[in-house]
Amino acid sequence: MLHRLGLVAVLAFACGGHAHADSPGPQPLPMPSAIPAPQDVAFPGVINLEIDATDLDRRIINVRESIPVSGPGRITLLYPEWLPGNHAPRGQIEKLAGLVIKANGQRLAWTRDVVDVFAFHVDVPAGVKALDLEFQFVSAVESAQGRVVVTQEMMNLQWNSMVLYPAGYYARQIPVDLSVKLPDGWQFGTALETTSTTGADSTFKTSSLEAVVDSPMFAGRHFLKLDLTPNIQGPGNVSLNIVADRAALLPIKAEHIAAHREMVSQSLKLFGSRHYERYNFLLALTDQMGGIGLEHQQSSENGTVPGYFSEWDNYADGRDLLPHEFTHSWNGKFRRPADLWTPNFNVPMRNSLLWVYEGQTQYWGLVLAARSGLITKQQALESIAVQAALYDVRVGRAWKNLQDTTNDSITASRRPLPWRSWQRSEDYYSEGQLIWLDTDMLIRELSGGKKSLDDFAKAFFGINDGSTLPVTYTFDDVVKALNGVQRHDWATFLRARLDDTGEPTPLDGVARGGYKLVYTDTPSDFFKASEANRKNTDLTYSLGMTVARDGKLSAVQWDGPAFQKGLTIGAQIVAVNGTAYDADRLKDAIKSAQKSTDPIVMILRNGDRFFSESFEYRGGLRYPRLVREDKTPARLDQILAAR
Ligand SMILES: [Zn+2]
16 A cells, blocks of 8 residues: 555656646546437338439449428437447448438538437428438448448348438337339349339338338349248248349259248248248349348348359358348347347447357257258258367367357457457357257257257247237346256356356267267368368368468467467468478378478468478368267257258
């Protein structure tokens, strides 16, 4: 205590040349007055929103909007910031440009809130019935500026990027009349109900702002709509709306359509209910438009590779995308974490239950892909091996618990990370998937095979069949529903897996499923295909790095052999054992070193610096696989089998 006082006195003497006893230093100014909080009251009037999306060359979306006002005074307009499904404040406010606000033909000044930069204040004079807005959404023209949403062949219109709405109301209380002008000859898919289409212009049935934002559009020059429920017309119908870079990508084999139909059928069997009037999958086959997988209650935005259908056998690793996003109609949209649900798009969301929202969806996405034949049982097992191995070496689990990773979507904002294995990265998805696998297996074991996580899915997500009104839940509700299926101390079980650090990888599910994670010197077909799709050589489990085609390291495993040599992402392998780099030569060198006393010698480059490193690594090539353990029933096989 005395020592600390002495230090303060010395500092005051040293830095306090201008200090006065009566001036303690700067004090904060009060914050500006708060923006009106959303209220659950009817908005007086209907917002008219007109979108012109015809400027394909410049990728500029022009917006005209009319917002009714109830009298003179200050009104605050909000640009959506917290976007459902993004788990983070991702509204692209920097792309709102050219904002002009008029009333009765006179231009009104606007000012942006100095604290909340997504809020605009306008003083409305007397005699004004509506504000007339004009602005542009200047969408990214290259990926460095954000996700490209407009190409010459297709576009992804997300209305939250092209609307301002009044503060003070729940989003479900604000009616919106939307109309859209598309390029000539384009067709579109959306969950919104079309009231008229005349040439390039379409108008939609009046819907709440909440429903409009939850119903984006894929439009394109090359378009195909497939019915996934030919036996269900009217309410309950599910369709697949496909846009593609080229018309040649659109002929789709009957067996592939059948697998997608089966995916819908298996999902309905699993949940025993639906929470959509009609469901529209929006699917883009493209390497031009930016990738996406975004859930909505009655639709989903899915971006995938051009060869999704035409090179079917190569893309098993992306085949859980549609079942994942479809599952979200139940898990995430209909049943929504209570702290995540917000009344409008400018109230912060809290992510504490994303390990249910995303973790269990990740689980069902894979299971439904296997049950429907989108992937084979073998591919599903190989996929589980990949996830299990990933967490087997995710050393960041030593300091950061799984619960804390639910903040990653906000803290890292999906930017590339230098040390992913140490920093962790939204692990509530795939480590969450392992925890639900574990839960499913434990329910099966404890109930003697009578119950499973399927029963939880029906009990938790299957309620209120036909209702689209979200029902929120808490951690305790999850525990209660699990206990309703099979009694166990689920709260302790889950909290240990969420809150403890430094625990072994959650592989009990694999073991109870009758399998064991092992490493072999050849990759599984799934692993190989995944390497090809990622355009890298994945040596995570041997030298602790992944290498891009040009020899540049694209990931380095914390504490692994490459890390120990001081290597980082960006370093480039120039030569291996005296010969120019090539992935096969590197793999051959790893294999030879296993039976030799010679090191693997690499010449590397990082920037302008060239250097050489010798690896005394003798572990050979290592790739994850699941192998059958005969003493336990093959419960994994049961889970993956069609219902
Ligand atoms: Zn998801």
